[in-house]
Amino acid sequence: MKKLINTPDHLLHDALAGLAAAHGDILTVRFNPDLVVRNDAPVANKVALIAGGGAGHEPLHTGFVGRGMLDAACPGAIFTAPVPDQIFAATKSVHSGQGVLYLVKNYTGDTLNFEFAAEMAELADIEVATVLIHDDVAVQDSLYTAGRRGVGLTLLLEKIVGAAAEAGADLATCQQLAAQISAHGRSMGMALTSCTVPHHGKPTFELPADEFELGIGIHGEPGRQRAKMASAAAIAEQLALPIIADLPFQAGDEVLALVNGMGATPLIELYVMYNELRQILNGHGITITRRLVGNYITALDMAGCSFTLLKLDPQLTTLWDAPVCTPALRWGV
């Protein structure tokens, strides 16, 4: 295992210290429990948005803290859910009396711990609502999940609901919007290589030189099947068609497309995949009106990519376009 780290034990805190030093104009990092919090939190008269999950998926979620997106992120250890105390500490830090919305990717540890935190918040008279994200069409259950996994849609949901909260939407409205996004977004991913969890020191799985894993999760958990290596066009079809069929997306739909790298995939390949996705959607009469291409929801050093499609309407589009100022997503400011 060759990684640019000091020790596996220090990886998360070293990276958070780097994040804090690089983006002190946007966010503050607190340690033990580890929290990344908007500098201006609690923001008066605003619903507070909190997300969290295991580290190793950067920039998710810590890189999405800032104006127009998250109020706080709770990073757990690598691929490990944040603990309830940590989520509750974040809740106390950012709530301004307008309620707090938890945006939770559907993994067993995350959903349980966010539930515990919500109970703690209730005892402290802080109003909390939760939205579950489960956009991965690849598998029904997995190593980490009962039901579908939450993957690429997370970032789109954080951005769009973040914009609504920033504009003054109340807790019920934010929750409803998040549920709408959750209902209209679908994802699927693939891996060319395994990731290597630093504490384990070796790849989570082995992939032969001529195969890829279709429907992979963001922790290296298995997907639908091993498939023989194929062209970008053929792989794009194997990702896009199940997504289209699942919602289903239909001719005339306008969508936001995320072509996401798994951490070790260079941008030149992601643009090739975006080009293939666009052509497949064109063939189905579906138009990409907004898009994002890059490494946003990663699995440490895994090579591969995922597609996420979100059906847009004018309101979602306007909220997507609204200003955002975070380390990893920034426009309009």
Added chain:
Amino acid sequence: MKKLINTPDHLLHDALAGLAAAHGDILTVRFNPDLVVRNDAPVANKVALIAGGGAGHEPLHTGFVGRGMLDAACPGAIFTAPVPDQIFAATKSVHSGQGVLYLVKNYTGDTLNFEFAAEMAELADIEVATVLIHDDVAVQDSLYTAGRRGVGLTLLLEKIVGAAAEAGADLATCQQLAAQISAHGRSMGMALTSCTVPHHGKPTFELPADEFELGIGIHGEPGRQRAKMASAAAIAEQLALPIIADLPFQAGDEVLALVNGMGATPLIELYVMYNELRQILNGHGITITRRLVGNYITALDMAGCSFTLLKLDPQLTTLWDAPVCTPALRWGV
């Protein structure tokens, strides 16, 4: 070799088609010769900035075309200089009568072909000036270069001179500013793994599981030495100290720091490296007042990183902060 591509022959055009489709609001792609051009070029009363070089370093340069940065980028084949006709075509497309500045990384093929293009432009009565970038302190000459290689500073120079041109600086002023940046910036890189050039189909070099290459170039050309794998802190020292000693950077200096990934390095590791760099600089009394952390000047799927430091003054800082709107760098708009 597992890559998300169709065929090596189609890689560049497929990626450019993806770039064009994703960022049609900012830029236009033309094929044969391949050019990426600002949508609003030629911009009246503005010096035009052109950069180019082999593909495989994305987002450099094609991702830096847009308002506040480049007017055009000329991507060559993978790791291959753009040809003179291509550079001349870009020149004709973007010049508005205020002159054209070529920003050229010091590689033999690039410098020669930009020289030829400048001669063609002269015959066409288009005023052209050229600035050579040679910021890599690792080696004096290399496989691709007489003199030092041009690496990470390129992006800082494109951004800062781009802002000056946007603000109406004339050709001589832009050239002088670029020379100032070139004189005050230094870089060095390292690799954990080789890259794989698609046409070759196998890694450019082999690195044992317990070694890294110090002073690597952005094409996989050799660096200073093979070194035993070490902690992030130790590797950061081996990159930072030669940079500091070379200019030299001194106590009291304010710098812009770029911690750049080589394409396959996840963000979590780059923030660890940023944290180490910051501490080393603090120890030397040098303050980072601006920074950028991410995969910006890559070597296909190489894992590794580079540091670039640029000594700032108030004018450079203001120009760095000025609005920029490109696919890969965007703020203030």
